[in-house]
Amino acid sequence: MTERFLLAIETSCDDTGVAVVGERGTVLAARVASQDEHHRPYHGVVPEIASRAHLLNMEPTYRSVMDASGLNLEDLAAIAVTSGPGLVGSLLVGLNFAKGLSLASNRPLVAVNHIRGHVRALFLEYPQVPLPALALITSGGHTHLFLVNTSGDLALLVKTRDDAVGEAFDKLAKMLGLGFPGGPAVDRLARQGDPKRFAFRQPKLSDGSKDYSFSGYKTAALRHIQAQPQAFRHEQAVSDLCASFQSALVTHLLDRVKQAFAQHAVESLLLGGGVACNSELRRRATDLAAELGIGCLVSQPKLCTDNAAMIGAEGWFQFQHGGRAALDLAPKIKAKAYCEYRPLR
Ligand code: KG4
Ligand code: ZN
Numbered sequence: 447m448t449e450r451f452l453l454a455i456e457t458s459c460d461d462t463g464v465a466v467v468g469e470r471g472t473v474l475a476a477r478v479a480s481q482d483e484h485h486r487p488y489h490g491v492v493p494e495i496a497s498r499a500h501l502l503n504m505e506p507t508y509r510s511v512m513d514a515s516g517l518n519l520e521d522l523a524a525i526a527v528t529s530g531p532g533l534v535g536s537l538l539v540g541l542n543f544a545k546g547l548s549l550a551s552n553r554p555l556v557a558v559n560h561i562r563g564h565v566r567a568l569f570l571e572y573p574q575v576p577l578p579a580l581a582l583i584t585s586g587g588h589t590h591l592f593l594v595n596t597s598g599d600l601a602l603l604v605k606t607r608d609d610a611v612g613e614a615f616d617k618l619a620k621m622l623g624l625g626f627p628g629g630p631a632v633d634r635l636a637r638q639g640d641p642k643r644f645a646f647r648q649p650k651l652s653d654g655s656k657d658y659s660f661s662g663y664k665t666a667a668l669r670h671i672q673a674q675p676q677a678f679r680h681e682q683a684v685s686d687l688c689a690s691f692q693s694a695l696v697t698h699l700l701d702r703v704k705q706a707f708a709q710h711a712v713e714s715l716l717l718g719g720g721v722a723c724n725s726e727l728r729r730r731a732t733d734l735a736a737e738l739g740i741g742c743l744v745s746q747p748k749l750c751t752d753n754a755a756m757i758g759a760e761g762w763f764q765f766q767h768g769g770r771a772a773l774d775l776a777p778k779i780k781a782k783a784y785c786e787y788r789p790l791r
Contacts, residue, residue, distance in 0.1 A: 452524040454751065454761050455712065458560045459587060460536070463691055464508050464754050465755040465758045467570075481495070481693040489693070508543070523553065524556050526761025528757050529557040545773050555772075556761045556764050556765045558760045559782075563717065568718055568758055577598070577714075586720055601784055601786045606654070609660040618664060622671075625786055638689075639684075641693035671687070704734065706790055709790060709791065714740050720750055723750045
């Protein structure tokens with residue numbers, strides 16, 4: 447049987463992504479138009495600028511992906527698009543473009559949850575993911591630990607109650623003048639740094655909850671800088687702070703993974719989202735999984751950061767389970783990715 451293909455569109459934040467993805471996971475063509483240069487002067491994503499840049503990037507990115515795929519609109523089975531969570535103005539650009547294509551081609555529109563897309567990216571590379579699994583999805587906007595059941599559905603175990611972990615990386619980079627996005631720069635400098643030089647306490651939430659919490663780390667980092675501003679003129683202090691900060695964040699992330707493993711019988715640990723590009727997180731998660739006797743699967747970097755191939759993969763899952771969206775589909779800026787919430791005890 448020949449493989450069917452759908453078109454996927456992702457515009458939830460600051461990357462304009464388009465991909466043509468097959469039902470068996472073939473990615474025929476995929477492009478991401480980055481907006482980093484637009485947001486760099488502000489050290490973070492500016493929503494208004496993001497929506498305008500999506501408007502400029504959308505059509506050329508779509509054309510280049512269709513050309514590379516060698517397909518025409520009428521060859522597609524469906525149009526999948528991220529409907530949330532994300533920035534309202536950014537989501538609207540992708541949604542309206544997808545609706546236009548759906549109308550023009552008379553192909554069904556499929557709404558995709560962005561975070562489920564990050565989880566599904568793992569299935570593109572590893573179609574036989576051993577389930578059930580724990581999936582740690584970490585990015586600039588979200589920090590979630592999920593239980594993925596044998597049918598591929600998600601239950602949320604842990605979420606952040608304040609900043610996302612990628613946001614913490616970006617804020618440290620801003621304090622140290624390392625540019626945007628900050629995570630890759632912190633990761634790079636941390637390799638030459640001493641992770642024991644600066645102390646970071648793990649958060650203890652007063653209500654005893656097992657949520658993630660990252661806002662305290664940036665305050666602690668600021669205190670370290672203010673305590674000895676002269677030292678930070680030297681690159682070694684900057685590298686040491688990056689290493690200490692990164693090590694503390696990874697410890698916090700993996701601590702909850704260990705607790706979740708003690709409460710749920712799982713076969714594998716999955717890492718996705720932009721922060722899953724982090725070299726220390728990848729290394730220590732792999733070591734932890736080996737210790738626990740399970741496999742650790744990590745997406746390749748281009749499938750960790752926002753992209754449309756992952757939206758295509760989740761689009762197929764939804765489409766094959768009857769998912770069809772109406773043309774009045776609205777952006778769902780706080781859309782939930784999971785069917786139940788089962789906080790750790
Ligand atoms: O998934 P993503 O592309 O977009 C969101 O949905 O947010 O993730 C972007 C985030 C940014 O915060 C960026 O600093 C972070 O991922 N990031 C990293 C690394 N590469 C990207 N954080 C730490 N280490 C990295 N190597
Ligand atoms: Zn994302």
